[in-house]
Amino acid sequence: MTKVSIGLGPVWAPGKNEHLGAFAAAGTHSAKRISAPFARDVRGTKGSPAYRAHMYHTKVPPEAIAPYIEHYTARGETVLDPFCGSGMTGVAALRLGRRAILNDLSPFATFLACNQTLPVDLADLRKTLRAILGQVRPILEPMYQSVCPHCDGPATLKYAVWSDVLRCPECDHKYVLWDVAMQDDGRLKQEYRCPACRAELRKKLKDRVGSEPVLEHLRCRGGCDPSEAPAGPVPDIADNGFWYPTDPIPEGLDELSRVHRSGIRTVDGLFTRRNRAALAALWDAAGRVERPDLRARSLFAVTAIMVRASRLIKYLHTRRMAPGPIIGTMYLPSLSAEINVLDMFSRRISALCRAAEDLRPHRGEEAAEDVCITTQSATDLSAIPDNSVDYVFTDPPFGHNIMYSELNLLWESWLGWRTDASDEAVVSRSQGKDVSDYGGLMAAAFGEARRVLRPGRWMTLVFHNTRADVWNAIRRGVESAGFQVEAVQTLDKSHETFKQVSADGAVGYDVVVNCRKTAPVGGRQITFADPVRILEDLLDGAPDPPCKERTARYLHARLTGELVRAGQPVSLDYRELLDLLEEHFTRHGKYWLRCPTKKQKPS
Ligand SMILES: C[S@@+](CC[C@H](N)C(=O)[O-])C[C@H]1O[C@@H](n2cnc3c(N)ncnc32)[C@H](O)[C@@H]1O
Ligand SMILES: [Zn+2]
Ligand SMILES: [Zn+2]
Numbered sequence: 001m002t003k004v005s006i007g008l009g010p011v012w013a014p015g016k017n018e019h020l021g022a023f024a025a026a027g028t029h030s031a032k033r034i035s036a037p038f039a040r041d042v043r044g045t046k047g048s049p050a051y052r053a054h055m056y057h058t059k060v061p062p063e064a065i066a067p068y069i070e071h072y073t074a075r076g077e078t079v080l081d082p083f084c085g086s087g088m089t090g091v092a093a094l095r096l097g098r099r100a101i102l103n104d105l106s107p108f109a110t111f112l113a114c115n116q117t118l119p120v121d122l123a124d125l126r127k128t129l130r131a132i133l134g135q136v137r138p139i140l141e142p143m144y145q146s147v148c149p150h151c152d153g154p155a156t157l158k159y160a161v162w163s164d165v166l167r168c169p170e171c172d173h174k175y176v177l178w179d180v181a182m183q184d185d186g187r188l189k190q191e192y193r194c195p196a197c198r199a200e201l202r203k204k205l206k207d208r209v210g211s212e213p214v215l216e217h218l219r220c221r222g223g224c225d226p227s228e229a230p231a232g233p234v235p236d237i238a239d240n241g242f243w244y245p246t247d248p249i250p251e252g253l254d255e256l257s258r259v260h261r262s263g264i265r266t267v268d269g270l271f272t273r274r275n276r277a278a279l280a281a282l283w284d285a286a287g288r289v290e291r292p293d294l295r296a297r298s299l300f301a302v303t304a305i306m307v308r309a310s311r312l313i314k315y316l317h318t319r320r321m322a323p324g325p326i327i328g329t330m331y332l333p334s335l336s337a338e339i340n341v342l343d344m345f346s347r348r349i350s351a352l353c354r355a356a357e358d359l360r361p362h363r364g365e366e367a368a369e370d371v372c373i374t375t376q377s378a379t380d381l382s383a384i385p386d387n388s389v390d391y392v393f394t395d396p397p398f399g400h401n402i403m404y405s406e407l408n409l410l411w412e413s414w415l416g417w418r419t420d421a422s423d424e425a426v427v428s429r430s431q432g433k434d435v436s437d438y439g440g441l442m443a444a445a446f447g448e449a450r451r452v453l454r455p456g457r458w459m460t461l462v463f464h465n466t467r468a469d470v471w472n473a474i475r476r477g478v479e480s481a482g483f484q485v486e487a488v489q490t491l492d493k494s495h496e497t498f499k500q501v502s503a504d505g506a507v508g509y510d511v512v513v514n515c516r517k518t519a520p521v522g523g524r525q526i527t528f529a530d531p532v533r534i535l536e537d538l539l540d541g542a543p544d545p546p547c548k549e550r551t552a553r554y555l556h557a558r559l560t561g562e563l564v565r566a567g568q569p570v571s572l573d574y575r576e577l578l579d580l581l582e583e584h585f586t587r588h589g590k591y592w593l594r595c596p597t598k599k600q601k602p603s
Helices: 020-025 049-053 062-072 088-095 107-117 122-144 177-181 257-261 273-287 292-306 341-362 409-415 435-452 468-480 531-541 552-565 574-584
Strands: 078-081 099-104 145-147 154-167 174-176 191-193 200-202 208-220 228-230 335-339 371-375 389-394 453-463 483-492 497-500 510-517 585-588 591-594
Touching: 020 099, 020 371, 049 088, 049 341, 062 088, 062 389, 062 453, 078 088, 088 099, 088 107, 088 341, 088 371, 088 389, 099 107, 107 292, 107 341, 107 371, 107 409, 122 145, 122 154, 122 273, 122 292, 122 341, 154 177, 174 177, 174 208, 177 191, 177 208, 273 292, 273 335, 273 341, 292 341, 292 409, 335 341, 389 435, 435 453, 435 468, 453 468, 468 483, 483 531, 531 552, 531 574, 531 591, 552 574, 574 585
Parallel strands: 078 099, 078 389, 099 371, 389 453
Antiparallel strands: 145 154, 154 174, 154 208, 154 335, 191 200, 208 228, 453 510, 483 497, 483 510, 585 591
């Protein structure tokens, strides 16, 4: 493992950023009063250049985050994302003239966040990436050279299709799955006969002995369009002497066990020899770029194509294409596409330049000074002073279905950094963490978010899970940290739309939870679920009258909901609520207002 040195000064560190405390303390705060939670429908888009620059698991598009930041903060204020992933919260914040603190446990995630948010001179970036392309072209071009089946002239490989080679469990004969099971309609037969012993077979992971190229998609340099040709023998690509990672893939992991069972024991096995050698040459050239910011961006251009350059990319013969990776999983498909790395890198240059250009007009001259990125556990952000952050927007780890630290191994092995998973908030067999461990870590992280937030300020969570126990862990964490959940919306990712929550719940939707750091309980022994407190907060959060949020019926429904949410028996019927309102609040027509002179509930 060779560690990549980047050195981006105070902005980013692959571990704790020692400038974090000073950055947080230097924020300016407005007197902005946020009287009501964000409650509009928002349409996001996945088409924004930053969103498309680099993949990461469960990204939230910056366009969907922006309206929240606008609602909950003023210009110049500081937004924190303690589980920042690829940094989309940072992109949204900087575009709106806010400052951003971005944190993630994974050094790869913060590396992405850094490359997504740091300003870079567009002309320099384009020049650097093109220079790398020029340097590697003579090495890579011959690797993807082929022959046009029509004119016998030179052709370039766009991608090669590889098929599993399996061993017949009956007679030990080795056969190519493609040859034996591919049908005219482009689908693989589920059941087929061994070509040697005619035994009835189904493909099984344990019978897998290797893979072989079966088809080539070509670009003829003479101009004919051969599109498809049968592949020749396995290309004889010797290692070109450039370094690549060989980190072990241990046995018994949650997500990577399938890869392990496919016989892959080291990270380099996730690539074909050809693509591995091509990536190694690119990595070497990118790592030699002199200027640290441009070096980081160049390595980012290579990590951006790494998954598509790997054997994890499935080939769909029905559609003659290799769609993108399946987010959140890692396995070797029986038919995979080996895509030309040189082509991908050259396309990535324009994508990265578009992303850099997109962020530029929104940033001032001193742009680098409005973001601070740190790599540590969200459960301990002690460098950030109390009450110093104006808003938290985050998309926390999903619990049991996405193993971030395992998935990030593919990239982190190249960078020479590794997530320290001891505090990873995840439900994982191999890490020995169950839902209550996950809940404990989330509660600690929310506790930190609450501590650093200014009083009365807000945290918005985007979360998805189909398991009630994971949801309850999140809800309990939010509550035990002392947040008041004020409003809930859903995010329909398939339509990239935020919708107001409806009774049909959240299946297939992300849920957006808006919660507020309520005033410290202080000397008054009032519990979180005290009905008067809840009513005060509801009225504090309500719009000016007239509005439904100030009617007794609405307050009753919300209060009931809040009591249930707090795990308390619902203790007030409607009549009793009216008495309580009479006693503690002021009526204006049919709307209730907070009145500071009225008697507070005794402790
Ligand atoms: C759902 S992802 C965030 C994705 C992000 N919204 C984006 O746009 O890219 C959750 C992140 O939480 C991180 N994580 C898990 N446990 C953590 C911890 N204890 N502290 C900080 N980050 C953690 C994971 O590494 C992962 O990047
Ligand atoms: Zn030709
Ligand atoms: Zn057989």
